[in-house]
Amino acid sequence: MYIVPLQEQIDTTPLPPDAKEFEKMPKAQCTMCSQMVPLQCLPMHIKSCEMKQVDLCTSSDDSMEKTPQEDNSSSVDTLKEELEKSPEFESCDSYINEVWTEKTAECPLCKDIFNSDVIEIHAAHCGLRSGEILNWISSKVDQTNTFPICVSRSDIFKRGMQQWQRQKKTSPKCRLKVTFFGEAGVDSGALSKEFLTEMISVIETRLFISGVDKRGENPVYCLNSLDRNYSEIMAVSLAQGGPPPVFLREWCFQYLCSGDHDSIRVSTSDVTDLEFSLLIDKVNSCHSTDDMSELTDEIVGCGYTGKVSVDMKSNIIRAIVLHSTMRVVPMLEQLRKGLQLYDLQKVMGMHPDLCLPLFVPGEKETG
Template sequence: MTAECPMCKKVFNVDVIEVHASDCGLRSDDILNWISGQVEETNTFSICVSRTDLFTRGMQQWQRQKKTSPKCRLRVTFFGEAGIDTGALSKEFLKEMLAEIERKLFVCSADKKGKNPLYCLNSLDQNYFRSAGEIMAASLAQGGPPPAFMREWCFRYLCSGDSDSIQVSATDVTDRELSLLIETISSATDDELGEHTDEILNCGYTGRVSVEKKDHIIRAVILQSTMRVVPVLDQLRKGLLLYDLLKIMNLYPELCLPLFVPGDDDKVDAAFILEKCHPDFSEKGSLKYSKEINIMNLFQDFLQELEDQGMF
């Protein structure tokens, strides 16, 4: 059996095409160019939507459009606004919808290394995640921003669809309650663990609840937090079938990674500057120490004021 590389169009044996893919010499821009070439220009996928409650109305209009495929060129009209979409309105719609998808359907963590899908059966039932996947694909194909806000393990699963290959740790838990439970378990004694037996058992752990089993208990909580959103990711994968994007992600995961997973945040802002400050304070409790703390507080307020004014 053979398969054609969708980028260089050469034909390879299926046993070696993955090896070829890792050495094809392509870049993320080439991926975007190829996806853009899959847009059907003969018809348009028309969306007429209000900016009020854009997420819900945008999702509904996206799903109700039955005349053409979302693979066609997107054309957007906003209620109450004049103008013909020559590309700018559709890009604006994709940008705002992706921001709403990130805010409504994903949950962030403290380390700012990407977000997990929100465990929401209502959104799953309404096929919001499938539509979200289609909008992500359309954004990549039609000049919108990339959905670079997911955690890496989510991206890896989207590429392969193989839950056995998922590698997660405590830092990948974005559910607030489960994060607090992990912190509690990490420092708990036997008696303290006993107070959380019901919560632990609800996470699917079936062993003995004791300090000696902490690692196994924490692992169960981690898996409860991440594996329960696998059906959500499966629905998202269906949306990413648009433009054969899922096929490209499977063949070229490293090239597609920056399109879905945020990189290192090296933006200079108030938090960045304060993080780099390492003041050498006087003895705690002394008059000098109090003055130095006040100076740092004023400095923090000054930096925050600059940031609020858009100076960074």
């Protein structure tokens, strides 16, 4: 079958600025011809306006007599210089940015750019707070089923972890129901909060180590110490009325949000392991290469492969910091898996600033 083409050649003639296709596009006024032009077409339009002005000036010799002063003012070079000096035509891009900025505004929460006419409506929906994050993940709890835990008050943590790991018939996504041996109380929420408070407290003290500045803790380096069950307890505590796990260092939290270790930014204050903190102090106190050479074995053990000398002190300290922090990334990766409960990890990735006060001490909500 052969279909006769409607036209032999494709029409590539630009549409006029007042074409129907441009009705809903943002427009700006050209200061040379006062015509309203779509923003996307404005750079090309300005250039064409410049050419028209130049053509008019250069062709005026044929239509009238001009004095030397008029000839000089109408020359192409002079016109170009005036256009270049004019702040309005210094750059087409800067002109567009100026017009665009006047008509738009940045959302202080999500940092996206919106039209100034709708920014207030957007902000009303975008204006989440940490409390609303908690309400959202709480709505993901399965209230139709229960996740039963029966523990003794004498050893809540050990017994609680054993039962948490052995549960096969139900999921921690369900409503937590706690009972204590020898007690007839029915869990209406208070027993669960008591259980979660004890579990979060012990997880912090046993499995994390604090720094000198008290601005959060790193995981203890032990491949068997942390698994997804501990972070599941953190997620359940946030979703079901327990205390938030506000004890992580900020770099740990950022990794939990993104999972990207290449973007991690750490400093000497993020080293919470006493062994490496002391090594950094020793390196800082070295005043000669001989002093530094006494620490060679410890420095090389941190993965440093450069020259061990006083001149390389900053590089050596950097290697120690990276070794101390990056070696606990596998533990953080296990925590990320458990935080997938209730889709909490996804929420952290989408709203890290709002989730930050739930995990990092000393951080308050902004906006």
